[in-house]
Each structure stands twice: as structure tokens, then as C-alpha cells.
Amino acid sequence: MASEKLSFEDxxxxxxxxLKMTLNIEEFSxxxxxxxxxxxxxSIEFKEKTGAIELPTTALFIIDSMTGEVKEFKKGYAWTF
Structure with missing residues (x-):
């Protein structure tokens, strides 16, 4: 039986x-x-609060498309395709 790859929504x-677990961030694009x-x-972007200021921050993810495991997470980085 073949496993399905992780959908975009998943x-x-x-x-x-x-993001919720590591940085307590709920909204991102x-x-x-x-x-x-x-x-x-x-590549994602989210707002991170530093004191009274919210600054846009980027991050990159590598996620296993079969298991959903986060293989890599780097805050302050972005992918260029």
C-alpha cells in the first residue's frame, strides 16, 4: 500500500x-x-513582537512530505527558488 504525500493544507x-510550539506564533503567511x-x-513570514514593536521575520522549513516531520527550521532565512 502506497502512502500519500503530505498535501499543501497538511x-x-x-x-x-x-510555530505555536516553538515561538508561540499563530499567524503567518x-x-x-x-x-x-x-x-x-x-519560506514563511510572520510578525514577531520585540517589546512594544512587531517586526516582520522570515523562516524556512524543510518538511518530510511522507511523514510530516519537520526536518529543518531556520528563523531569519528564506528559500530562493
């Missing part, structure tokens, strides 16, 4: 869970996403 859900064989490569 990948977005995994990112939301990871996806700047770019590419499914490359067995991984999703995703």
Missing part, C-alpha cells in the same frame, strides 16, 4: 503547530512553497 498545519521529491521546502 503541510501548512504542520508549520502552524511547529507562506511566501513560497515547493514540493521537491520527498520534502516540502517552504
Amino acid at each position: 503541510m501548512k498545519k504542520r508549520i502552524r503547530e511547529h 507562506i511566501n513560497s512553497a515547493k514540493q521537491d521529491s520527498d520534502v516540502w521546502k517552504v
Whole structure:
């Protein structure tokens, strides 16, 4: 039985869970996403509060497209395709 790859919506859900758990961030936007064989490569942007100021911040994710496991997360980085 073949396993299905993670859909775009499921990948977005995994990112939301990871951001909530690690940075207490709930809102973000996806700047770019590419499914490359067995991984999703995703660049996101979110607002991060520093004192009274909210600053836009970028991050990149590599997510296993079969299991949904976050393989890599780098705050302050973005993918260029």
C-alpha cells in the first residue's frame, strides 16, 4: 500500500503547530512553497513582537512530505527558488 504525500493544507498545519510550539506564533503567511521529491521546502513570514514593536521575520522549513516531520527550521532565512 502506497502512502500519500503530505498535501499543501497538511503541510501548512504542520508549520502552524511547529510555530505555536516553538515561538508561540499563530499567524503567518507562506511566501513560497515547493514540493521537491520527498520534502516540502517552504519560506514563511510572520510578525514577531520585540517589546512594544512587531517586526516582520522570515523562516524556512524543510518538511518530510511522507511523514510530516519537520526536518529543518531556520528563523531569519528564506528559500530562493
